[in-house]
Amino acid sequence: MAGNSFGTLFKITTWGESHGKGIGATIDGCPSGLAISEEEIQQELNRRKPGQSKLTTERKETDRVHIMSGVFDGKTTGTAISLVIFTEDADSSKYESMKDIYRPSHADFTYDQKYGFRDYRGSGRASGRETAARVAAGAIAKKLLAGIGAQIYAYVIQIGDIQTRRVDFEAIEQNSVRCADPDCAPEMESLILKLKAVGDSVGGKAEVTALNVPTGLGDPVFDKLDADLAKAMLSIGAVKAIEFGAGFDVCHMQGSQYNDQFIRQNDHLVTKTNHAGGILGGISNGMPIVFRVAVKPTPSIMIAQQTVDRNGQPRLFQLPAGSRHDPCILPRIIPVLEAMTALVLADKWLIQKTVKSS
């Protein structure tokens, strides 16, 4: 109950600090009989791991996943699935010097306030490294959803002031930014490298589209599909905002513009527009589920910053030379967005199996 679990029927519990012995996720409630392999999970982890491209931190981590339980003869057994990624090389020495400093925009201060002290090595539990456990667990949720034809795409649509003009799902994995508009990707890449060179970082926006999601997923009143997706996204450290469908533009709209009209198309109902983002009354309506999230610039920058220490004394904080951090976390956060979306949808899909008495 200290917040390390997510989901109702398809439920994950994650653990692990950045510089501890490892990180992991236990999945409770994955249906039996699903074919899954370490390789399939590894593929998703590889999309998140550091050192993939010159845009990301140069740390080399293999992030090798081990299925410790719950899978037998290549299939899930219905019992708890434990996934572990052992830490291979964590040099915590440089963190000694930071242990009393409250780094700006980091959770150092709030962890101390909450718990009385903190594991200061590599940000401990507050490190973005915890998202690897989400991606590993999400890979299994994705596999489950693939079985019903649902597909999830996350992609970058803005970095700094550069915004995409179109979405091409095929383009996403073809560029190192994971941008859906191949025309924008080089420009975004340049911007990120430019900021990396000066030791700064930059924020951006990502969009998620889920296709072929069955109608009926999501539970009114409080567990609406959009409510649970919002929680899932905002639980990712760098995400500061989310909007569904027309999003913040609804503020400017009138009902006569906003309302999506139903029409019949090939034997099923669709809406002419999708201002709702595929969700009505908290329940999927069969249209693409579409939402966007704002991702803040990485707090770790090479530029010296003014701050205070544990004792409230002013301190100048500067990362040690040679520190390796991401100038822009968006390319690596993409698989995390997909994983969290998959976890929500898999959970809602299982719940929906229990909703009708006949």
Added chain:
Amino acid sequence: MAGNSFGTLFKITTWGESHGKGIGATIDGCPSGLAISEEEIQQELNRRKPGQSKLTTERKETDRVHIMSGVFDGKTTGTAISLVIFTEDADSSKYESMKDIYRPSHADFTYDQKYGFRDYRGSGRASGRETAARVAAGAIAKKLLAGIGAQIYAYVIQIGDIQTRRVDFEAIEQNSVRCADPDCAPEMESLILKLKAVGDSVGGKAEVTALNVPTGLGDPVFDKLDADLAKAMLSIGAVKAIEFGAGFDVCHMQGSQYNDQFIRQNDHLVTKTNHAGGILGGISNGMPIVFRVAVKPTPSIMIAQQTVDRNGQPRLFQLPAGSRHDPCILPRIIPVLEAMTALVLADKWLIQKTVKSS
């Protein structure tokens, strides 16, 4: 588990359809010894009820709350608190004609898909009326938080294209829009009345500020304070987006701009800026908690709209003359935003009592 409960330790379960016998909330986990009266709860309900001003629907509902259990001698006993609002007058006759139509932007279609059929009277459980139960329960959470000095303000900052330029908490309840900028309120009021006259509706934006929230509230990893607030807000039917602190503006920012610097002020730490919106690593940092939500235009409009019926046949849908609906839901959603914020904060505050072993 069908989504009618919210919270972990301070947990509410709500029930009731728009045209049923009543609606209600049961609060499980409210600490004992809190002084609370029906009148205090009623005050909050009065801010939400229809018919308060010419801006809102003209339906007259008294929305009188009854404390059915859990309070003795004016104080909570620690046992389940049941709050009930009996329905006084619900004329469902006009809904007969709509029972097979899927109204645009309503949950008619998705409820049918999810459950096989639906209570079509007044939108049933999907009606905004369910939020009265949230407001009633939230009044108790607010009272609990008042005991530790925390204060929550929600207010309108945008209607259509009209945006506020300043925030004055004192102004909020002084105008019928519940706008924080008294200079904008008349203009917003005019716009809403203009749209009402033509049978249309309009969206807008509201902001929530929570002051004097203790540090340490919120639980990493998944139950971050912002994650749970996001879920709380997106669980309100009309809300389509949320942003914390700098929100979507972070997309344009660099780390050197975004990072909030810590400084010491009168023996406690504050940050020079509050781009984080009062939350770091999912935990409150003592700064004001600030977020904004986008509220869609009310789907019920008097203008005829094209849609389909249960059988997929095209139908023209028009509300019966004399139907009463809100041209803009924002003035009435304000107490709902406050209630949901209070529920999250009260819950997190209780959890925080258990976090340290000494």
Added chain:
Amino acid sequence: MAGNSFGTLFKITTWGESHGKGIGATIDGCPSGLAISEEEIQQELNRRKPGQSKLTTERKETDRVHIMSGVFDGKTTGTAISLVIFTEDADSSKYESMKDIYRPSHADFTYDQKYGFRDYRGSGRASGRETAARVAAGAIAKKLLAGIGAQIYAYVIQIGDIQTRRVDFEAIEQNSVRCADPDCAPEMESLILKLKAVGDSVGGKAEVTALNVPTGLGDPVFDKLDADLAKAMLSIGAVKAIEFGAGFDVCHMQGSQYNDQFIRQNDHLVTKTNHAGGILGGISNGMPIVFRVAVKPTPSIMIAQQTVDRNGQPRLFQLPAGSRHDPCILPRIIPVLEAMTALVLADKWLIQKTVKSS
């Protein structure tokens, strides 16, 4: 989270004090499309209500249930079902004199310790009256289970030293003790009346048999079917013990005696004996589920008892003359046992719908 909810998918939350405005249950997660009426629920309540026979308290309560939400056109809608029983006549005056006394074997002292004070009228939330809400909710779970052919029988097998020699389901409702052995019933009845005459009370044992429960219900490791049934039963105030199948007799047995052998019978597997009580590894095996519970003598007796008051001062406690209490709660606890069994089984049955991926 203060313990007023039970179940995972088929989840109930109950509220209400003995002498408050009413008691109720909200069911969250009941599948849509189940036909249910107030009359069906009332039938179960009538089996629990006081004043049914000369064996029970002479208080007259009609315990009339109202379905406040979640049912439309005679069928559950899938939304929260609220059941309320309004208090009709509660004379709390006689409790004034007891408000500072800690009645032996009552929860007066522990409620004061836990909450700081208590609603002393009629034992407040600690009254057995709360079980009416369980019975009402359980009636719906029973109806759901009836749809798959499962049947639940609870019945008395011991009162004081009188033990039944056989079980005849047909006999249960034919005698006022709800004893399964019609030969024993008169003797038990006499004993209860004899104790009533002297103002004392008596304990006993009940057995529950659930027939036609599908195989596969129950979730290892912690949510075993027997574990959840045990929790369900021990959550009933008067129950002090539970045993499944061979129960405490297993202490005397050897593996070669205890182990139930599998045999094939008409295309499905059964076991020659049923020492396991229908549950293997926490999962139903298709055999009758059988368990027994010990029910303590009603603590309220007319005989004067030594005790203390809030200030620790010795006090002689005697119920006012004319107080009405059950000399033996077993006849009235029978429907409660059935209700709690039904709630567990309905919940497990819903969960089982989500366990296999294909």
Added chain:
Amino acid sequence: MAGNSFGTLFKITTWGESHGKGIGATIDGCPSGLAISEEEIQQELNRRKPGQSKLTTERKETDRVHIMSGVFDGKTTGTAISLVIFTEDADSSKYESMKDIYRPSHADFTYDQKYGFRDYRGSGRASGRETAARVAAGAIAKKLLAGIGAQIYAYVIQIGDIQTRRVDFEAIEQNSVRCADPDCAPEMESLILKLKAVGDSVGGKAEVTALNVPTGLGDPVFDKLDADLAKAMLSIGAVKAIEFGAGFDVCHMQGSQYNDQFIRQNDHLVTKTNHAGGILGGISNGMPIVFRVAVKPTPSIMIAQQTVDRNGQPRLFQLPAGSRHDPCILPRIIPVLEAMTALVLADKWLIQKTVKSS
């Protein structure tokens, strides 16, 4: 939600099959600042591990625990604590021959019914080996409780027909049976060895006493302390029954005998008798918490047994010569009973911190 989690605030999730890569527990909600070491946990595990004495299976397992996360500088950090025991040597070859057979009193059949197939190696998740994860997690709960002076003792009081006549806490760890009556221990030991020699097994009874438990723990209505302890105990595979205080003897008692009278003793209230077993209305009353559980004879015996296979065909099942199993599981189940008791009490103690508003 597939039953691998236990607890509300102090919550554990366990994983692992008998012959998989390992087993483990993740603890979510342990307060920060608790001093704990691998050695302290190991001590509890050593009490459960096989091969401790000639009474237990001769399998040698070191069951070495690793703290993977959540502890820093020797203290819990408040984040998820992951405990892992890697499997050192698991020879699954002999299970190949059993994979289609349904062993009597094992969960083979029910797992197949529930999940469609099963990990047949060493009983997979249904193996008693999963209790090692409970003991590891329970060691931390015990440490937390030790901080408030609470002590938990579990001990054997019956094996077959041999029953203890007295309880001496000091004697428990002095004999290989973990019997509380040193006079009975040799006799019990002889009986177990005699049955081992003939390849049979035997059941028995254990008692748990928890001392110095604060008043006020336990949550009415459904989460009563006894209800949650009952669930905890019945979730242990071999446990078939539980009774609190006077237990099944209440069936024979009258209220005038049963009711525990309150008296004042050294400034606090106690009861002259403890028929209630330390719990009134589901809440601890400060008296020793006392309950007893029935433990069935180990199902694995060397004697040939009649059963069927997956196809329903009759089969004679006999364990391969040299198979190693416990003739009586009681000595090794003792630390499991203590662990589960500690988990319940730690959880209730944390919850109680949130119950009063002042």
